[in-house]
Amino acid sequence: MTEAQEIETGARARTRRAIVEAAVRELARDSAASLGQIADAAGVGRTTLHRYFPDRAELLAAVGAETVARLTEVHARARVDEGDARAALRRLCPEYLLLGDLLTLLFTGVVPDAVLDGEGAAPLAALVARGHREGSIDPELDVEWVVGVVWAQLYLAWATLREGQAARHDIVPMLVRTVDKAVAP
Template identity: 50%
Template sequence: MTQAQASGARARTRQAILNAAIEVLARNQGASLGDIATAAEVGRTTLHRYFADRAELIAAVGEETLARLNRATERARLGEGTGGDAIRRLCQEYFELGDLLSLMFAEPGLLTGPEWTEMGTCDPEFVAVVERGYHDGTIDPELPAEWIQNIIWAQLYSGWSYQRETAAPRYEVLRLILRTITPTLPPP
């Protein structure tokens, strides 16, 4: 095996552990590292080669969470179209994060690193989208950007909880989320 192949295999194993941690911890925040190793299809020793302890794994999951949120935000193309359309795309992209959203809401230690506090309560890019929506008539100007952001997070959390409890299809849950935020955003 070449060094590049070994490095690629190492990266894939690390990613498999992070993916398993997100999936397992989203359903049970008290899950053991053994449970995560089993879900990742690696031994506990292998897991500990990548993450010395639970705190290190949670920190890595926090970094992964931020990276996935940033990629979802990029895919939402917030600079395109009306403010309301951009918010809808953002909801759709964030909804696709699934277990990661559940984990964000359930694991308070996940959002405590400096990278999270730097983000502030409402990032400037989101504020710019909302202000664009005020000007183009697609977002109610009486609703502050922070309020809209909180409503979106609450609806995403509610949607994932509802899907877990009822086994409703994802497309139906996303439709309900988008319909619920529609009073804030006029229909497309």
């Protein structure tokens, strides 16, 4: 690959990333945001957006893929395979909050539930199942129930943060404590 081709490839990747990031922001603010609004937010023309994403479905698929990638990063940062499962869950909850506007897209269904039901949520479900086996998470609570409790508490925490009702440093300890107490054996 020539230097000019490398520069072009890098520029295309940056433009694509800017469009996906703008889509996340705009769709979190307004799930019906038009492709024109997203293009404006990304600082590109509508024709440029259409070169990367010919239609809304392809853009939403890219946002879904970004969600899965970010969930994977979150699970890695939280070191979900280290220590007991309950301790890993306590590390994971604050990391989930860092997903920011992606949480809004998950909670409002802009990103399909399949992302949460598929590879995006598999590490959380596996973590809960491990907690059941080792006794650190109440085995009388179904895996799906515990996963639902985590997402419900994340919804409350993110909504509170987004509405400016409390600061992150106040919300995180309440989120972690609530989830921890809810799943304790």
